[in-house]
Amino acid sequence: MSVFTDDGPIVYLVTQADASAGRGTVAIVEAAIEGGVDVVQLREKDHPARDRYELGRELREITADAGVPLIVNDRIDLAATIDADGVHLGAEDLPVAVAREQLGPDAIVGRSVSTPEAARAAAEAGADYLGVGAIYPTESKDKPPEERDLGPGGIRAVREATDLPFVGIGGITPENADDVVAAGADGVAVITAITTAEDPTAATRALGDAVARGVTAR
Numbered sequence: 001m002s003v004f005t006d007d008g009p010i011v012y013l014v015t016q017a018d019a020s021a022g023r024g025t026v027a028i029v030e031a032a033i034e035g036g037v038d039v040v041q042l043r044e045k046d047h048p049a050r051d052r053y054e055l056g057r058e059l060r061e062i063t064a065d066a067g068v069p070l071i072v073n074d075r076i077d078l079a080a081t082i083d084a085d086g087v088h089l090g091a092e093d094l095p096v097a098v099a100r101e102q103l104g105p106d107a108i109v110g111r112s113v114s115t116p117e118a119a120r121a122a123a124e125a126g127a128d129y130l131g132v133g134a135i136y137p138t139e140s141k142d143k144p145p146e147e148r149d150l151g152p153g154g155i156r157a158v159r160e161a162t163d164l165p166f167v168g169i170g171g172i173t174p175e176n177a178d179d180v181v182a183a184g185a186d187g188v189a190v191i192t193a194i195t196t197a198e199d200p201t202a203a204t205r206a207l208g209d210a211v212a213r214g215v216t217a218r
Helices: 027-033 049-066 076-080 098-105 116-125 152-160 177-182 201-216
Strands: 012-013 039-041 070-073 086-088 108-113 128-131 166-169 187-190
Touching: 012 027, 012 166, 012 201, 027 049, 027 177, 039 049, 049 070, 049 076, 070 076, 076 086, 076 098, 086 098, 086 187, 098 108, 098 116, 108 116, 116 128, 116 152, 128 152, 152 166, 152 177, 177 187, 177 201, 187 201
Parallel strands: 012 039, 012 187, 039 070, 070 086, 086 108, 108 128, 128 166, 166 187
Antiparallel strands: none
C-alpha cells in the first residue's frame, strides 16, 4: 500500500489493550485516527484467538472507513480472515515468502529487525517494510541485550544497509521521535506513547509533528 512509499513521515500505532489506561483498543484506535495516525497494527498477543478475531473485524471496519491500513501482528491466518492490509512478522514467525503466498502480491508484509544483516535478509526475502528496534529502552518488547537501545546509530546502520522503508520502534515518544526520523527512519511505531496518553488524539498529533521535524532536520 502506498503509505509506505509516499513522501512524508509515518506514525504507526501498535495496539495493546493492557497498556491503554483502562480504555478499550477500539477507543484508542478511533482517537489515533482522529489525530492522523497513518497505520494501525493489531497486536494484542495476550488475547485468545477468538477475541483477536472479533476485535480485528471491528478494527477492519473502522480503519477501512478512515483509509488507514490495518496490519496484523504475527498471524497470517488472522490477517487473511479479516481482510487486513497485511501482516507484520517477527524473527521467529513464518517466512516472508509464506505470508506473500497466503496473502497475495498486494499485501503489505513487514518484518522486525535489529541489525543491518537482518535488514538485508528481509529485503532479499521480499519484505515491503521493516520495524527496526528497540531504538530506546522499552518494556513492551523482550529483546536480548544486543537488540536493545540501538539509538540513532543503529538506525543509520540499517539505513545504509537497505532502501526498504522502515519505522523505528521501542521507547519512542514525541520528545525523541524527531531524532529517530532525522537518523534515517521513515517514521515511528509506538504503543504506549499513544495508548497510555491522557489524550491519545493529541499524542498522535504530537508524534506527527515530531517526525515532520525529523524530516526537516535530515
